[in-house]
Amino acid sequence: MILGLTIAIFAYFLNAITTIVDKYLLRRSVPSPISYGFYMGILSIFALPLFIFGFEYPGFLLLLFDFLAGFVFLISILLMYVALKNGEASRVMPIIGGLTPILLYVYETLIAKNHIGSGQLVACSLLIAGSILISMRIKNNKKHQQRIHFESLGIATLSAFFLAGYFILIDQIYTTQVFIAGFVWTRIGSFLGALLLLSFQKNRKKIFITTKKIKLTVASIVISNKIIAGIAFILLNLAVAKSSGLIVNSLNGTQYVFLFLMIIILSYKYPKIIKEKFNKWVIWQKSLALVLVGMGLVLLFIAN
16 A cells, blocks of 8 residues: 555656646647647557556456546546646646545445545545645635635536546456556547547647647657656556555645645746746645645555
């Protein structure tokens, strides 16, 4: 279990890096979330060579199950890119990361009837609370009262719903199939889902127009970023296989710790890459969220 937690934390560090690059590309070089999601899905086919480490044909029904998991993940990513394009990275991502483990907890306890230890439950609650707190924005309305706003709440919520569905599916996949084989089949599912996007004329137009405009340097950044994202994704799947989807998703808060610290540095040192607004109240708010995440992490390691 400890190995799975360590793997997950490193994967979330890599995800924080790719999120910043995603935000930069969506703002400047690849403005269409559909196009960006399409590229991500197409690049999933490069997982195919991993079959040399463990090929297994699971049977027709289980294969469809694998493809479904990959397709559900692609939908989640597309929705995430839409929310990321319209909102701040340090707010959009924690919404998705905070809601996903909540949905998984509801599934584990009410539907799957799985037992979760009290220590793990408290740890997960602290991690989820920290993830939600770090995503909240406080603004003044016309009456100078404080209100809480969430960036792209509806789209981010849908993304979290599909992401939770994906982790529920792969939890089942990794209990019935070899890890490498199950992982690669789900990646092929994402690839097929990306091809399905081309069946819609509106999507084809956006994808082809964007592709023509992309410069070689931008293409190299996209590919490099997706390679890092792919490594992080493999590690997250491995962490799920060695622990559980709920525990791994509760650790999402560590990604936002990394993300918040990176964005602070970039906003002040390299604002052309990414720029977000910070004031003393935002710093206090996010610092409290980081404390909650830190407490949750410590407790989660003790509980395991």
